[in-house]
Amino acid sequence: MSVAESKQPARTGFWSDTGKSGIGSWILSTDHKRIGLLYLYSVLGFFLVGVVLGVLLRIELMAPGRTIMDAQTYNAVFTVHGVVMIFLFIIPGIPASFGNLVMPIQIGARDVAFPKLNLFSWWLYTIGALIVLTSLFSGGGAPDTGWTFYVPFSARTGTNVSLAVFGVFVLGFSSILTGINFVTTIHRLRAEGMTWGRLPLFVWSLYATAWVQILATPIIAITLVLVIAERVLGTGLFDPGRGGDPIMFQHLFWIYSHPAVYIMILPAMGVVSEIIPVFSRKPIFGYKMIAVSSIAIAGAGSLVWGHHMYTSGMSDRAVMVFSFLTFIVAIPSAIKVFNWVSTLYKGSISLEAPMLFALSFILLFSIGGLSGLVLGAAATDVHVHDTHFVVGHFHYVMFGGTGFAFFGAAHYWLPKFYGRRYREKPALVGWALMFVGFNITYFTMQVLGIRGMPRRYYDYLPEFADLNLVATVGSWIMVTGLIIVVVNLWRGLFWGESIGENPWDGATLEWSIATPPPTENFEEDPVVTHGPYDFNKGVGIP
Amino acid sequence: MSHQEHTDNIGAKLGMWLFLFTELLLFGGLFILYAVYLARYPHEFSAAGKELNVTFGAINTVVLLTSSLLAAMAVTAIKRGEKGLTVALLSGTLGCALIFLVIKYFEWSAKIHHGIYPGSPRLVAGAPGESVFFGLYYITTGLHGVHVVIGGAVLGWIGTRVNSGSLNQGNNVALENGTLYWHLVDLVWIFIFPLYYLIL
Numbered sequence: 001m002s003v004a005e006s007k008q009p010a011r012t013g014f015w016s017d018t019g020k021s022g023i024g025s026w027i028l029s030t031d032h033k034r035i036g037l038l039y040l041y042s043v044l045g046f047f048l049v050g051v052v053l054g055v056l057l058r059i060e061l062m063a064p065g066r067t068i069m070d071a072q073t074y075n076a077v078f079t080v081h082g083v084v085m086i087f088l089f090i091i092p093g094i095p096a097s098f099g100n101l102v103m104p105i106q107i108g109a110r111d112v113a114f115p116k117l118n119l120f121s122w123w124l125y126t127i128g129a130l131i132v133l134t135s136l137f138s139g140g141g142a143p144d145t146g147w148t149f150y151v152p153f154s155a156r157t158g159t160n161v162s163l164a165v166f167g168v169f170v171l172g173f174s175s176i177l178t179g180i181n182f183v184t185t186i187h188r189l190r191a192e193g194m195t196w197g198r199l200p201l202f203v204w205s206l207y208a209t210a211w212v213q214i215l216a217t218p219i220i221a222i223t224l225v226l227v228i229a230e231r232v233l234g235t236g237l238f239d240p241g242r243g244g245d246p247i248m249f250q251h252l253f254w255i256y257s258h259p260a261v262y263i264m265i266l267p268a269m270g271v272v273s274e275i276i277p278v279f280s281r282k283p284i285f286g287y288k289m290i291a292v293s294s295i296a297i298a299g300a301g302s303l304v305w306g307h308h309m310y311t312s313g314m315s316d317r318a319v320m321v322f323s324f325l326t327f328i329v330a331i332p333s334a335i336k337v338f339n340w341v342s343t344l345y346k347g348s349i350s351l352e353a354p355m356l357f358a359l360s361f362i363l364l365f366s367i368g369g370l371s372g373l374v375l376g377a378a379a380t381d382v383h384v385h386d387t388h389f390v391v392g393h394f395h396y397v398m399f400g401g402t403g404f405a406f407f408g409a410a411h412y413w414l415p416k417f418y419g420r421r422y423r424e425k426p427a428l429v430g431w432a433l434m435f436v437g438f439n440i441t442y443f444t445m446q447v448l449g450i451r452g453m454p455r456r457y458y459d460y461l462p463e464f465a466d467l468n469l470v471a472t473v474g475s476w477i478m479v480t481g482l483i484i485v486v487v488n489l490w491r492g493l494f495w496g497e498s499i500g501e502n503p504w505d506g507a508t509l510e511w512s513i514a515t516p517p518p519t520e521n522f523e524e525d526p527v528v529t530h531g532p533y534d535f536n537k538g539v540g541i542p
Numbered sequence: 543m544s545h546q547e548h549t550d551n552i553g554a555k556l557g558m559w560l561f562l563f564t565e566l567l568l569f570g571g572l573f574i575l576y577a578v579y580l581a582r583y584p585h586e587f588s589a590a591g592k593e594l595n596v597t598f599g600a601i602n603t604v605v606l607l608t609s610s611l612l613a614a615m616a617v618t619a620i621k622r623g624e625k626g627l628t629v630a631l632l633s634g635t636l637g638c639a640l641i642f643l644v645i646k647y648f649e650w651s652a653k654i655h656h657g658i659y660p661g662s663p664r665l666v667a668g669a670p671g672e673s674v675f676f677g678l679y680y681i682t683t684g685l686h687g688v689h690v691v692i693g694g695a696v697l698g699w700i701g702t703r704v705n706s707g708s709l710n711q712g713n714n715v716a717l718e719n720g721t722l723y724w725h726l727v728d729l730v731w732i733f734i735f736p737l738y739y740l741i742l
Contacts, residue, residue, distance in 0.1 A: 113550065113557065114554075114557060117557075176561075176564050180560040180561055180564075181557070183556075183560055184556050187553070188550055188556065189550075214560055214563060214564055215563065218565070218566075218571070219567060219568075219570070219571050221568055222568050222569075222570075222571035222685075225681070226571075229681055233660040233661060234660055234661030235661070235677035236661070236665075236666075236673050236674070237674060237681070241670075242670055242673045242674070242677075243583065243669070243670025243671050243672075243673050243674040244673075244674055244677075245582075248575060248578060252571055252575075
């Protein structure tokens with residue numbers, strides 16, 4: 001590998017124009033592009049860890065009874081799979097990596113508002129991740145509570161919950177700082193002529209996301225502090241034997257963790273809103289509605305946390321209110337889907353890799369969203385609560401939604417930053433395998449859930465055996481596709497064909513500057529004269 | 543490549559205000575718990591609240607309000623270019639912070655001496671609402687105390703920068719942000735004091 005690397009010509013742009021090299025020029029850099037790539041490598045690394053754990057879970061569930069691990073290990077593996085995927089991959093995933101890479105350029109800025117804070121938040125992410133990883137191999141062993149850390153079990157289990165929870169606390173702090181940075185950047189650093197009505201929709205989605213990060217994350221922070229206090233000091237605030245109430249933990253936890261799913265999905269919707277018009281050669285349909293629906297999702301999504309708790313013992317009235325509000329969130333989500341589909345209508349569609357991922361986002365997110373309504377309706381939720389139906393639903397929106405959008409963004413934007421591109425054919429094959437395997441795995445899980453298979457169970461009744469085998473085989477197909485996609489991307493970005501400034505004929509500002517972009521992005525501060533999807537006029541600078 | 547130093551005081555203050563929102567929400571979680579448990583255990587909360595020492599609480603309120611006043615005066619002083627006065631006023635703020643923590647220490651010690659602390663035999667055996675009240679009391683005032691320490695450290699660091707001249711009449715947004723943070727610490731206490739010491 002080192003021989004091949006030495007043969008390739010030196011990268012231009014921000015890779016070399018500072019004149020500095022070595023590890024220090026990365027982990028101490030305040031350039032938003034370098035920090036974006038640091039995040040990208042980190043989240044991608046943890047994503048692959050999470051994938052391995054997920055595959056192990058599927059292998060264990062391939063047949064009833066013990067297959068490859070004992071029950072305690074199984075509990076630890078699904079907990080760690082959840083913690084890694086949620087807190088280390090999908091929450092920072094798109095905003096911290098692609099948001100950092102692309103957003104400042106898209107608004108015509110030289111960097112984010114607080115570059116040092118940006119670097120600090122990556123360091124906090126790294127420290128938090130290391131603490132979480134340490135918790136797996138020290139103390140009482142890997143946490144076995146599930147990623148939700150529900151009391152009373154999390155207050156009593158002998159596993160290393162305190163350290164893991166503290167790690168998540170630090171990660172939350174990192175997320176808050178990124179949110180503050182992005183809101184300030186979007187308010188203060190837009191180029192001349194970059195009005196709110198000309199912001200690319202990816203920026204709008206990051207803006208909405210950043211507000212959720214700012215307003216929701218502190219609640220999980222205090223909740224986690226309380227769990228640690230419960231374990232270390234024995235405060236008893238959630239202990240029913242001492243007057244506390246475990247339901248209050250669930251409220252506080254979901255006041256953050258439900259909005260957090262919008263931290264995960266909104267940036268993905270932004271990515272799709274960028275890719276669809278470019279590969280349809282048509283201005284986005286309903287720009288304003290898509291922009292406003294991001295804010296509406298962030299707002300309404302902050303009021304629906306109770307739908308995780310229909311069976312926890314809330315009053316019936318609360319259940320009805322939360323159910324009603326949950327259905328409200330479906331409206332702005334549907335607005336987005338309909339506008340994307342309208343953009344496709346009579347467009348000149350080219351089915352290249354980013355577009356395939358974006359299109360599969362629409363389909364998979366729709367399936368996930370509709371199954372979400374099954375869970376949002378109290379009457380049906382009671383039947384499928386805590387079954388594999390929930391697991392299937394969640395993976396449809398999070399992996400089928402955000403995960404596919406993440407890889408769409410990788411195929412769409414990474415060539416711009418590396419100056420080289422992947423090969424198209426392996427990308428298509430990888431995508432197809434991922435898409436087919438994905439549906440086999442998670443649709444089967446939804447069927448299993450409807451039939452009554454509970455989630456987080458180590459063992460199950462023999463009648464579920466066939467479908468579990470199908471789901472496991474599906475996961476192998478999916479992972480095969482994933483490996484092809486990642487290897488193809490990696491090879492392409494380092495040894496692939498060179499590309500020019502604007503390989504997709506996009507009209508947002510990142511396509512107007514050199515490939516790879518120079519440090520500080522713009523030679524001269526740009527002046528924007530028209531909107532981001534006006535393809536006839538080209539990129540937004542005259 | 544044109545390299546420009548970019549400073550944006552409005553942006554810096556916007557970022558600080560956003561951060562203060564997150565701090566308010568952090569304490570907001572505890573205030574939610576307070577509200578719910580007060581509604582559930584009004585009598586126990588009332589009885590337990592009467593065990594807190596209003597005199598200590600009132601003195602600390604005055605001390606913190608004074609510290610905030612001095613911090614605000616420091617901002618005006620640096621804008622007038624009076625470096626020595628700025629440092630003196632910030633030192634006054636830090637002095638108040640120290641007094642606050644010392645009083646808090648005596649207050650907590652007295653409680654612990656009487657067997658009131660999280661998980662103590664007295665609270666475990668006592669009424670459930672009492673245990674919840676003091677659990678919340680220690681977590682809330684403890685977290686607030688941590689913020690006093692952090693705020694004091696930030697103002698101390700800013701004070702040395704004023705003293706060395708790196709913060710001055712023209713460049714003082716860091717001092718302004720630091721004092722904003724200090725006002726937040728004060729503000730949170732303004733809610734804690736009546737909720738725990740006065741209304742019960």
